[in-house]
Every structure is written in C-alpha cells, then in structure tokens.
Amino acid sequence: MANLYVAIYKPRGGNVHHWALWLEGSGWSHLFEADGDPGQYELKERTNTQPSASSRHKTNVFVAQIDDINGFTENARGCKPKKDSAAWDCQEYVMEVLEAANLDGILGDYDYQRIKDHLESIYNQ
Numbered sequence: 001m002a003n004l005y006v007a008i009y010k011p012r013g014g015n016v017h018h019w020a021l022w023l024e025g026s027g028w029s030h031l032f033e034a035d036g037d038p039g040q041y042e043l044k045e046r047t048n049t050q051p052s053a054s055s056r057h058k059t060n061v062f063v064a065q066i067d068d069i070n071g072f073t074e075n076a077r078g079c080k081p082k083k084d085s086a087a088w089d090c091q092e093y094v095m096e097v098l099e100a101a102n103l104d105g106i107l108g109d110y111d112y113q114r115i116k117d118h119l120e121s122i123y124n125q
Contacts, residue, residue, distance in 0.1 A: 002069050004107075005060040006094055006119065007031065007051035016124055019094045021076060022051050022060060023069065032076040034093035041081035041088065061118065063098070064111035072107075075100040091123055 002025040009018040020033035031049050034041045051057045066072050079096045082088035095116070102112035 001025070002066050004063040004066045004072070005051075006063060006115070007060050008058045008122075009051070009054060009056040010058055012056070016089070016091070017058070017122075018056070019091045019119075020051065021094055021097055023066065023072065023076075025069070030073065030076075032097070034081055034090045036081075038086040038089065039083055041083075041090070041093070043077065043079075043081065043093075045077070061115070063115045064107055066101075066106060068104075068106045071104060072101055075104060075106065091119075095119065095123075 002023045005022045005024065007020045007022045009020070011017055018033070020031055023030045023032070029048055029050070031044075031046045031051065033044050035044050036042050051060060076097050079093060079100060081093070098107060098112060098115060098119075101107035102109065
C-alpha cells in the first residue's frame, strides 16, 4: 500500500503552478510528472525523492491510499503528452492519470471526485 499525493510547486517561469504525482510507500517513493514547455512535454519518473527537497515545493495534497501500485504506475506511464496541443500541461497530465486510475478501479469514485473537485478549483493557478 502507498499514499498518493498531488505535489504542487511554485511556477517556474509563468504564473501556473507545476503539479506532479507522488506515490510514497514504506521506504520508497515515485514522482511522476510532465516536464517541459507546451508541445514539448516529456514524462519523467524519479524514484526515492521527496517533493519538499525542491525549493519550489509548496504543498502535497493527499489523494488516497493505493493498493494497486503496479496498476497506478502503468497508468502514470501510459498517459502520454499531447504533442499537438499548446494547452496540454503538467496539470492536464495529473488529471488524466487520476481519471485513468479511477476508470481502472485503482482510485475509488469518492476519492476521485473529491480530489477532482479540489484540483479543478485551483486549476491554472
């Protein structure tokens, strides 16, 4: 079992906060993020890292406890950047992974709707 969080960072250059997914287990962690510029995003996965190690880190928002760690990891790796969209970004990536996890039964409906509503309230901030 692992705890899933949305890690939120201060904007790098513009005014939109950077989002990533942080999966933390007992003695291990994975950080999944879409990094780059519009139309040129790349998926990055880092192991055994703490979001708070970055000076840009603001907060972690708890999503849920995840039992199917392999399934979640597959979803995180499977959501690919939209190379033909200037609007697709790290926030879209997080929302797509969470939706895929919900559709696959990895993230329950209640937890998904709760985090979706919260993230939509701060989207593009």
